[in-house]
Amino acid sequence: MATETLTIGKALNTGLRRALENDPKVIIMGEDVGKLGGVFRITDGLQKDFGDQRVIDTPLAESGIIGTAVGLAIRGYRPVCEIQFDGFVYPAYDQIVSQVAKMHYRSGGKLSIPMVIRIPFGGGIGAVEHHSESPEAYFAHTAGLKVVTCANPQDAYVMIQQAIYSDDPIVFLEPKRRYWEKGQVDLDAPLSDAYPLHSARVVRPGTDVTVLAYGPMVRTCLEAATAAAEDGRELEVIDLRSLSPLDLTAAYESVKRTGRVVVVHEAPSNIGLGAELAARITEECFYSLESPVLRVTGFDTPYPASRVEEEYLPDLDRVLDAVDRTFGW
Amino acid sequence: MAKGDPGGTTRGRRAAPRSKKGAAGDPALVQLLTPEGERIDSATGPDGTEYRVDFTDEEYRGLYRDLVLVRKLDAEATALQRQGELGLWASLLGQEAAQVGSGRALRTQDMAFPTYREHGVLYCRGIDPIMPLGLFRGVDQGGWDPNEFKFNMYTIVIGAQTLHATGYAMGITIDGKTGTDDGEAAIAYFGDGATSQGDVNEAFVWASVFNAPLVFFCQNNQYAISEPLERQTRVPLYQRAAGFGFPGVRVDGNDVLATYAVTRTALDNARLGQGPSLIEAYTYRMGAHTTSDDPTRYRIASEVEAWQAKDPIARVKAFLEKQQIADAGFFAEVDEQARRESVHLRERVLEMPNPEPVTMFDNVYPNGSPLLDEQRAKFSRYMESFEGSAH
Ligand SMILES: Cc1ncc(C[n+]2csc(CCOP(=O)(O)OP(=O)(O)O)c2C)c(N)n1
Numbered sequence: 001m002a003t004e005t006l007t008i009g010k011a012l013n014t015g016l017r018r019a020l021e022n023d024p025k026v027i028i029m030g031e032d033v034g035k036l037g038g039v040f041r042i043t044d045g046l047q048k049d050f051g052d053q054r055v056i057d058t059p060l061a062e063s064g065i066i067g068t069a070v071g072l073a074i075r076g077y078r079p080v081c082e083i084q085f086d087g088f089v090y091p092a093y094d095q096i097v098s099q100v101a102k103m104h105y106r107s108g109g110k111l112s113i114p115m116v117i118r119i120p121f122g123g124g125i126g127a128v129e130h131h132s133e134s135p136e137a138y139f140a141h142t143a144g145l146k147v148v149t150c151a152n153p154q155d156a157y158v159m160i161q162q163a164i165y166s167d168d169p170i171v172f173l174e175p176k177r178r179y180w181e182k183g184q185v186d187l188d189a190p191l192s193d194a195y196p197l198h199s200a201r202v203v204r205p206g207t208d209v210t211v212l213a214y215g216p217m218v219r220t221c222l223e224a225a226t227a228a229a230e231d232g233r234e235l236e237v238i239d240l241r242s243l244s245p246l247d248l249t250a251a252y253e254s255v256k257r258t259g260r261v262v263v264v265h266e267a268p269s270n271i272g273l274g275a276e277l278a279a280r281i282t283e284e285c286f287y288s289l290e291s292p293v294l295r296v297t298g299f300d301t302p303y304p305a306s307r308v309e310e311e312y313l314p315d316l317d318r319v320l321d322a323v324d325r326t327f328g329w
Numbered sequence: 330m331a332k333g334d335p336g337g338t339t340r341g342r343r344a345a346p347r348s349k350k351g352a353a354g355d356p357a358l359v360q361l362l363t364p365e366g367e368r369i370d371s372a373t374g375p376d377g378t379e380y381r382v383d384f385t386d387e388e389y390r391g392l393y394r395d396l397v398l399v400r401k402l403d404a405e406a407t408a409l410q411r412q413g414e415l416g417l418w419a420s421l422l423g424q425e426a427a428q429v430g431s432g433r434a435l436r437t438q439d440m441a442f443p444t445y446r447e448h449g450v451l452y453c454r455g456i457d458p459i460m461p462l463g464l465f466r467g468v469d470q471g472g473w474d475p476n477e478f479k480f481n482m483y484t485i486v487i488g489a490q491t492l493h494a495t496g497y498a499m500g501i502t503i504d505g506k507t508g509t510d511d512g513e514a515a516i517a518y519f520g521d522g523a524t525s526q527g528d529v530n531e532a533f534v535w536a537s538v539f540n541a542p543l544v545f546f547c548q549n550n551q552y553a554i555s556e557p558l559e560r561q562t563r564v565p566l567y568q569r570a571a572g573f574g575f576p577g578v579r580v581d582g583n584d585v586l587a588t589y590a591v592t593r594t595a596l597d598n599a600r601l602g603q604g605p606s607l608i609e610a611y612t613y614r615m616g617a618h619t620t621s622d623d624p625t626r627y628r629i630a631s632e633v634e635a636w637q638a639k640d641p642i643a644r645v646k647a648f649l650e651k652q653q654i655a656d657a658g659f660f661a662e663v664d665e666q667a668r669r670e671s672v673h674l675r676e677r678v679l680e681m682p683n684p685e686p687v688t689m690f691d692n693v694y695p696n697g698s699p700l701l702d703e704q705r706a707k708f709s710r711y712m713e714s715f716e717g718s719a720h
Binding site: 027053058059061063064066067068069070071072073074075076077079091094095098099103104105106107108109110111112114143144146166167168198244245246247 | 442469470471472474475476481482486489491492493494495496497498499500501503504515527528531532534535538691692693694695696698699700701
């Protein structure tokens with residue numbers, strides 16, 4: 001078993017490399033993905049090894065990146081598009097929502113757009129405006145798209161490949177502030193059986209409160225669980241991994257044992273993913289609930305100036321506070 | 330007087346005297362068949378390219394047949410909409426030559442990316458003309474196989490398909506299918522209004538820097554719904570290409586021969602690896618934008634009449650008669666065929682069944698989705714709960 005210690009960023013890079021090696025139809029495209037290796041270096045070295053027709057430095061035009069990738073997909077390629085930052089995906093929003101998401105449906109199944117749209121998302125890196133957003137709800141709301149996010153190097157390595165080999169168009173959200181976090185990666189990990197792309201995973205078992213998180217917040221919630229354990233409370237932390245479709249089997253099972261739920265995400269709460277999770281859990285587990293499903297989220301403001309982002313972003317204390325409140329009912 | 334001023338400024342100059350030569354005599358307008366049906370041997374594009382065609386009598390008659398058929402089928406669709414059988418129809422009336430000329434210039438291996446008005450190109454691709462009617466009737470979303478016919482889905486979002494065409498053409502290059510005579514090319518259709526869209530301009534940039542084997546085919550029918558050309562541009566559209574680094578040519582879009590010639594040349598250049606080009610087919614939308622539109626609110630009768638005199642079918646007919654390529658018997662036979670096919674179309678449209686409601690859950694994802702499976706199952710149970718339900 002080839003196991004290595006990699007950062008999330010390097011794990012993504014290695015996964016992309018594998019995909020390029022295994023399938024000549026895989027094409028990586030985006031702004032600065034070639035020589036520079038992307039602004040986060042996720043595509044580092046790939047153009048050097050696979051050439052500029054497999055790893056394409058594109059013009060600075062997001063709608064163009066996605067729109068031409070649609071044409072390449074129709075031609076039989078599997079484009080992997082990089083959007084440089086979350087806040088710059090909006091010029092491509094029409095192509096993603098109106099074209100990528102609907103092409104299979106509109107063509108009565110005759111066309112597939114097996115595309116991956118990689119977006120570094122979320123805050124916490126002290127960036128200027130438009131560099132720290134959480135646009136997942138826009139995409140998760142769109143039928144025809146699938147939305148996933150990874151929270152550790154092993155998932156980064158496996159999920160990016162799973163996404164590329166899937167015939168569904170997938171928005172792949174990368175927790176940018178966790179790019180530098182290290183973990184063990186089994187490079188021979190099977191892509192299909194153990195953890196299918198669209199499955200959630202219990203990352204810390206517990207008995208008292210179910211905590212649902214994804215992407216950058218998984219780590220925050222794990223830290224909260226460690227802290228809570230010192231106070232004698234066992235949090236069960238579930239990494240959703242797939243935001244559309246949601247896999248709530250583990251969550252329902254967990255809630256039926258714990259009776260308490262806290263949902264944590266960086267995105268604003270209003271009409272966000274937390275609302276969907278709360279509604280679904282209420283419908284499914286109503287008689288098991290000891291208290292309402294609580295949300296810990298970013299605020300309903302534009303992402304604020306970075307000097308106050310620590311206050312904007314859910315942190316350990318806010319998670320623990322919500323955990324306390326679930327016991328107050 | 331025609332809106333827009335070929336070769337000159339496009340700002341409104343309603344009162345200013347215009348050359349009596351009109352569009353036909355404009356040096357920037359490639360023309361091989363005058364509105365009176367006179368053949369012009371060859372015409373020169375703005376970059377010096379010589380355009381000519383050499384058709385057999387049979388081929389001339391074939392083009393005429395195509396033009397008449399697509400006009401008739403289009404008229405039938407308009408009538409069906411008026412009778413409530415279609416929700417909407419976007420007529421191609423007046424644009425037959427632009428569509429048949431370019432459509433017939435395509436080779437089997439070339440891929441077309443249309444808007445919602447390209448019924449004539451669709452016809453040339455060998456697709457059953459009933460196909461777009463399903464979309465406008467609301468029983469499907471366009472039922473043909475884009476890969477089989479090399480003709481993509483109709484695109485309603487203005488300009489979006491030009492990027493798809495560009496990406497597809499990039500794929501042709503990566504596949505190594507250019508540089509030879511039997512190479513492949515792609516063609517993107519769009520209107521004058523679409524040239525204001527970001528996507529179209531991005532497509533120009535991309536196609537240019539990647540030297541994509543692509544023909545941008547703009548049907549300048551002078552209006553985007555109610556907005557005249559002057560509201561989209563101050564520069565003749567074909568001249569825009571220069572700024573992006575590829576050739577642009579304005580062709581008489583009501584002249585099927587010239588449209589054929591410039592499209593064939595542009596496609597050949599593309600497949601030989603010479604990159605993209607822009608064709609502005611200078612034409613006029615004779616009818617409404619769609620059946621929901623009232624063109625009398627924004628254009629005057631004399632303008633429509635002036636374009637009537639440049640009718641794309643009448644001039645081919647005049648030419649065929651003058652050259653004695655076709656006789657009255659032929660014209661009658663074509664009319665009869667068009668009548669038969671439109672009746673047939675009508676019968677089949679009336680028989681188009683509504684889709685089973687549960688099929689709305691089909692084809693959302695190639696790999697399916699548990700959320701949808703759950704909703705479909707619930708929906709089916711709900712439908713079955715009705716007494717006497719056949720579902
Ligand atoms: C992005 C977008 N905006 C608005 C519309 C509504 N709309 C439909 S057709 C049209 C005018 C298009 O004009 P043009 O590109 O000249 O093509 P034409 O219809 O004349 O062939 C408009 C505004 C649309 N379909 N897509």
